[in-house]
Amino acid sequence: MRAFTDLLDRLILTRSRNAKLDALARYFAETPDPDRGAALAAIAGALTFNTAKPALLRKLAADRVDAELFALSYDYVGDLAETVALIWPERPGANRAPTLGEVYETLTYAGKLDAPRLIERWLDALDASERWALLKLVTGGLRIGAGARLAKQALAQWSNRPLTEIEEIWHGLAPPYRDLFAWLEGRADKPAARALAPFRPVMLAHALEEEDRPRLDARDFAAEWKWDGVRVQAVSDSGVRRLYTRNGEDVSAAFPDVIDHLSFEGALDGELLVRDGDALGSFNDLQQRLNRKRPDAKIIARFPAFVRAYDILADGGDDMRALPFAARRRRLEALIVDARSPRLDLSPLLSAADWEAFAALRASPAPPGVEGLMLKRWDSRYEIGRPRGLWWKWKRDPYRIDAVLMYAQRGHGKRSSLYSDFTFGVWRGDELTPVGKAYFGFTDNELAQLDKFVRDNETERFGPVRAVRAGADFGLVLEIAFEGLARSTRHKSGVAMRFPRIARIRWDKPAAEADRLETLEALLRAAKSRAGD
């Protein structure tokens, strides 16, 4: 674990790209199999231990450390794995420290039930920074400022092989990459390439600003809803089916229900969404699926996923990307009809041909799952990246309400000395009920004012949470902007906001005049009724 820990330290703390490459290259040269392969997998994001979740880390720590001391420490450190690593009470000499390769192989074959005991034993045997590396590894959240691309470049630099050759075969390789290292060290032939169902780089849209509109002719554009899901590429190629994110990350394993129904040959661009009963699931519902790298049958049945397609990159063996959007759209519509897949549908084109009509669509209460409009030039080819002037996204204005500040909590990391997480509420009857939490939207200056308000008006403490004075005759009104609203059984108020943020501090507004829960419920109904028409 020592060498791997030192490597992570260097990758995190050095800003120089060359120094990172050197550190990686040196590590690959000096470290034996399977340790270096496990490290490569961790850095490239190819490890999927579904054994160690944040909840397990919390539980292990809770068995050893007082809950309140843990909460105060986590609040200060701001990172769960690091908090557990630092706070872990040492038992020097308790165990022999494991190597990275042992950790990797043990966890690969360990059952879910064994993992907590194994991790606990390793934590007892390692020092603080090794514990941190271990926990980063088993939770899969390295975030070390180095990814697959940098790792591959380091492999190329160390072995003197062209980067393109490594990238070509990469998708066919698996940890701990013994065959790859053998080839790079000249001990074996090149592993076979895996050319089926490759990822194709995606085309992105610009945000439409007020000043862009006069220069654009509305008749040149097709309009679609902008869906509030996850952009994906669904590829089916001679029996190999894959689902990629827009960055080319392969998420097929997380969506077996979609993969099973990619009954076409080609590559489609679309939005990954989920259903909730007969309705479209909210982004929160989709989140339930995204959080699970290998979902169980229950969650799949609860939130079945599907792809709402809006473009086609390959039809059978033909590359579509040089065709104009209008022609691609016809091919896409035909393919969707032929596929007859229950997990594939078409994002409809909206009938509007001037700016007034576009604006009216955008301004109306949109169906659930819509966050605005997409405008695409009928003659646009499918180009890589964000070409100027071809695709535009025109997001809806956020919703706004006036709420009253109820609780505050210190932030994490550099904000840990300030109260920067704010819970706010609206009136239900003559009581305030919390409806959301915001921790951004304000300037540093406004944050200082909010922090002072909390300190001056604290009424009660619950662990790290401070209740502040809030009632009909006194309270601070916050104008909250948010992107959407969903029913929620987990919130006492029955509603959950999407991306709430503090748009303005209303020092001028009396708390009694803040919004009521009925206002939020009306917004919910308006969105739902629109969905029905």
Add this chain to the structure above:
Amino acid sequence: MRPEEILHPRPEGLYCAPGDFYIDPVRPVDRALITHGHSDHARAGHGLVMATAETLAIMAARYGADFAGARECAAYGEARSIGDAQVRFVPAGHVLGSAQIVVEAGGKRIVVSGDYKRRRDPTCPAFEPIACDVFVTEATFALPVFRHPDDRAEIAKLLRSIAQQPERAHLVGAYALGKAQRIIALLREAGYGETIYLHGAMEGLCALYERCGVPLGPLAAATTTEKRDFAGAIVICPPAAMADRWSRRFPDPVACFASGWMRVKQRAKRSGVELPLVISDHADWDELTGTIKEIAPGEVWITHGRDDALARWAALNGLAARPLRLVGFDDEDD
């Protein structure tokens, strides 16, 4: 006499009524007893200052000879009366001249520890535990995530980095009083005999340490006039200087920072530190809690830092503890 009648917080600082004096006051007062020379504890402008000879010398070096109306030198261990109170200065192990102040009145004894640590430090005498009714403690690193490692291993890390990257200067950010001299002394103990280069803000205090009998070996000013690249050299500077114009004279330096805060990687990363050295002049979690257990006072009062966590620990261990909520003390002096 209740302990609160002997010592209690006032806006000026911690006040002793029987002796009519303040300990480490943050505003100008007639009579101040100063635990040590860090600027949040030792301020200029008091009528009379009583402190150890080293602390008085440090204050004169920082604020000028006229930093107080009058001064009185307190030797370690020597008991003296002020009004109806008896006071005594006892080593705190924090920096050169640092002291705990023992106050006795009405049959009760209160120990104000100032800032302290329990590790060996070649630049100052070690902390002496004193039995007492009330122990007044700092809480700068009072979270169980703060456990300072062995300082010799941290120094070894610095020397290894110099060996691996002999073409780069190593710029070590260290608090000008105490930390800088301790780093130098530890480097000497580890066998490092090269000249160590100093930022201007360090020179006076290093000379003062040497005059007080702490040998620091060959030192030189890191000035611009002499053009050299400082490859493979150690340059010590105040933390703030690492980010300003001054540091640009060194081509591609390795930014090192010697502080207890460097225990948290996220914090090291945010401050742009390439080589964090976890070396602190404050007690860590185990030292704070261990010291309280060892002294076993009737009551613990907490001055500055993470009073919430230390009070929680005390409650879990059946000890009476309360935060004094003194203002004007800086968590960042490490």
